[in-house]
Amino acid sequence: MKTDVKTRKAVTIKFAGDSGDGMQLSGGLFTSSTALTGSDLATFPDFPAEIRAPAGTIAGVSGFQIHFGSQKIFTPGDTFDVLVAMNAAALKTNIDTLREGGTIIANTDGFDKKNLRLAKYENGANPLDDGSLAGYQLLELPVTKMTRETLTDSPLGLKEKDRCKNMFVLGFLFWRYSRSLQDTIEFLTGKFSKKPDVLEANIKVLQAGYNFGDTTETFTSRYEIKAAPLEKGTYRGIMGSEAIVLGLITASKKSGLPLFYGSYPITPASEILHGLSRHKNYGVKTFQAEDEIAAICSSIGAAYGGHLAITGTSGPGLALKGEALGLAMILELPLVVINIQRGGPSTGLPTKTEQSDLLQAMYGRNGECPIPVISASTPADAFEAIFEACRIAIQHMTPVVFMSDGFISNGSEPWKFPKSSEIPDITVQFAPPKENGDTYLPYARDERLVRKWAVPGTKGLAHRIGGLEKEAETGNVSYDPANHEYMTKIREAKVEGIAEFIPEQAIEIGPEEGDLLILGWGSSYGVIQSVVTTLLSEGHSVAHAQLRYIRPFPKNLGNLLKGFKQVLIPEMNTGQLASIIRNKFLLDVKQYNKIQGTPIATSELLHAAKELL
């Protein structure tokens, strides 16, 4: 029977299976094949909280979601159209997010008695045959069995054979979405170049999965998703954490400063430590410190020594760094502190995403301690945003807190990357050596109120810095009351003055004035784009503005906000940006908040926005 090929505008697929089922790899390979078709896409992985939860259990389910289409794709998708369930636990965990009438591709071998018991299906009832999935299209594939059969002649052991079963599903999906296997075969050839038996087995199973779709009459539909109207150019896939790594190295090259990264392992920020450690041939110095405090303090030491110094962490780590961050502020040394937010408070939800550290970043230190705060909005945006954080730190001699979150760091999207020649240099002004023997004034300031960076080893500049209040200009210890007030104000004015050196706030989409502005920061970017696009197409007077600079705000932000009858701020917290905006502009902004460790869904925000229109 000839299968017909149907065209779809957008599809969301969730790959779900046991941690050992290779779902991240399948998802990644499906993503890169999708990218080659020219579709736009967004992905998000869903890792189990435990490292090695027992196989077959709910706690051990690992997932990967991809949303792709022939139109602009803003988010990894609220719900999915297709659920790949490698076992009973994967089905149980994800079924609620599958859209009504969606497709389940189930590995029937993952629904034996033991799997059903581990997934806690009552009395061992098998959902595949008890009628409970009636509202869905169910495709049953005996994946394990067919993988083993494909590999009867392979010299591999049974365990190794079974490890190829994700390739069967992938092959089947490639058939279903009219893809070539070439890209994946090339990848596998590279990955298993030293293990010819494993390579052969993977390719065989991949092909078997494809042929299964091709030859079995059970499946009558194939789909095609055309290329999206993306800007012409050369693209790559980028994850948020990778974009940060690239942005940091780019800032190092563009400033001519060696890069130092002091960090202590913490989920989900460790990816940056791992990423930078692989790039030592770019002169990157990574230091795995003994704790969060040593991580920031060693970075301050390196900054004092003239390096582009960075420390990275997640919420609880930022709390531990507070005192040292205050020191960096009063020393007036450049430093970037990366905070990949996760669910809090305390240890909270380490593998889940949240935006609940904004007030900590703004105010979480003793004393009057103003520090610029910069935020990334999407995986690709993290590249430019971290570059900006470095530029501001270096050119304004201040620590900067850079905010991202688990959703951005682990998410991925296509990126039309720049050529290095298109990226501006970051000019650095070190205090020049002095020959005349005059006393050096380490806290003398220029018209921007910025002091000079005087690096140990520079002739004639020997001077002392420290955490005690310092006398203006000389930097000598001073307990003078008037001096303290003066210094407090000047440090504040310096940070506020950065507003003169950042772009004005722009509207992403929609009119410059109107009924409703949805104002976002961080990873809510995609969902706001999606909602505002829909509302605009329905004829509403709605716009989207996205903040990269949270401290200081762009100069025109107040006026921009006042151009709208209402302002809605969606956040994955109880309203932290909303309270800052209210406080600063005395505006009655509306909030939409979700604190469930998961991103705000398009449908949820659309509903909230419509209530205001």
Added chain:
Amino acid sequence: MTTQTASTNQEPLKAKDFATDQDVRWCPGCGDYSILKQVQTVMAEIGLDKDNTAVISGIGCSSRFPYYMDTYGMHSIHGRAPAFASGLRMANRDLSIWLVTGDGDGFSIGGNHMLHILRRNVNINLLLFNNQIYGLTKGQYSPTSELNKRTKSTPMGSIDRPVNPCAFAIGSNATFIARAMDRDTKHLKTILHRADQHHGTSFTEIYQNCNIFNDGAFFAFTDKATKPLTTVFLEHGQPLVFGTERNKGVVFNGMRPKVVDLGSGEYSENDLWIHDETDIFKATMLTRFFDDPSEESALPRPFGVLYAVDEPCYEDMMFEQLDQAIEEKGDGDLDDLIAGPRTWVI
């Protein structure tokens, strides 16, 4: 720590050239004055370049040190000086870096960093001013205070057992461990020179008298009358001899050290423990010469270099890896990095 010295043809600097114009604010009579003087003297003797020297400290009386040194300096936050100094060292291998800390700063709030700088062997001169008390916060017992110490926070006596800094250092795999005292300035200078010559973290514990809150904590070791009986000054390759007439020595009694009388005819210098600063087992035992000097048959407290070995230091290995990465992968190209391994054209 080893450093390059100034190679200019200017007048060699004198001790006073290392002093700043800031008033020294320690209490009159504080042991810190002597140490400051000896450090300035030794820096001049070494021929250090002020602009190529950095003094990093934490918080505490001793940590005011950088303000009095006309070099680069950072008075950082409580307990964290090792981390700041390590970061500075990783950024610059040519500086002479001196780290000043105290018993509270280094062994209480900063105990963790102390462990890690020692095991990493970062090329830094670490000076521990041990006065067995919190001075700056006005007199609470410290982690090196003796058991049952009565202070404002322990009116009935402290109930935590003291840390033994040199034993801690050897347990942390330190590569240079020495002990000196504020009141023996000649010996202190010798040890500071040795510390500076060491490539790696040199750990020097200096007994420092806090005449305000813990006066006389070390008098048994520093007072002329008792010093010969309570201390032994170590010399590499020399026997452990001490006593008013150099009439006492230390021998091995099986696996244990024992004090013997050289005058009785039973033992001669040939029978004594010969100091070998490269021997980790002997050094470990020496750090355990920690008896209360008032006890009968107390072992003498060792001063001098207890342990010194050459081991690779952290930042040298870090730089080697950077070179190796460039050798293996080539000097990183920014466009290659940004593009990554897989791209497509639309």
